[in-house]
Amino acid sequence: TGGFLFPDYLEGFDYWGQGDLDLVYGDLSPWIAPAFLGQWDVLSGHARWIFGPMTLYRNTDLVNRLFLESPDWRRVAQDPQHLAFDESSFRWNEMRRASVFDIDFPYENMTLIVQRAAQEGRIRAHFETIEVDQIEPGALVRIQPDGRIFDGQREARVMHWGSHVH
Numbered sequence: 001t002g003g004f005l006f007p008d009y010l011e012g013f014d015y016w017g018q019g020d021l022d023l024v025y026g027d028l029s030p031w032i033a034p035a036f037l038g039q040w041d042v043l044s045g046h047a048r049w050i051f052g053p054m055t056l057y058r059n060t061d062l063v064n065r066l067f068l069e070s071p072d073w074r075r076v077a078q079d080p081q082h083l084a085f086d087e088s089s090f091r092w093n094e095m096r097r098a099s100v101f102d103i104d105f106p107y108e109n110m111t112l113i114v115q116r117a118a119q120e121g122r123i124r125a126h127f128e129t130i131e132v133d134q135i136e137p138g139a140l141v142r143i144q145p146d147g148r149i150f151d152g153q154r155e156a157r158v159m160h161w162g163s164h165v166h
Contacts, residue, residue: 027162087110
């Protein structure tokens with residue numbers, strides 16, 4: 001929705017994104033390198049859904065208007081409560097086990113819209129888990145002097161701080 005609501009601010013930019021303030025950023029260079037980034041219209045920081053804390057959108061009319069494909073967008077926009085429209089309608093547990101197309105969502109959310117547009121070949125979407133999300137008790141997350149973040153042997157691009165302090 002940001003690309004639709006704020007076109008004047010985004011003029012001249014190839015991409016815009018949504019991100020959380022409670023992210024610790026590691027080495028994003030492989031993810032935002034022009035050769036990689038340029039392949040995609042939407043890059044989600046989670047392998048299964050649009051990741052509210054870190055998703056990038058190509059600044060095109062088609063991508064900026066995707067949210068309008070939800071028949072529910074007006075109702076969601078007028079609701080004073082946060083409904084996770086930008087992600088998965090709070091259906092994360094279901095989405096870990098099933099295809100987005102097999103879930104009965106209370107309203108069409110951005111994950112469903114983006115996945116459908118990609119399946120139809122209208123956009124190119126990349127879903128990849130780039131975060132340190134769940135830290136097991138006793139596990140060690142390392143932030144190296146060069147800024148890279150490791151969760152065990154896996155290098156993560158971001159650490160979502162809020163998911164560890166709740």
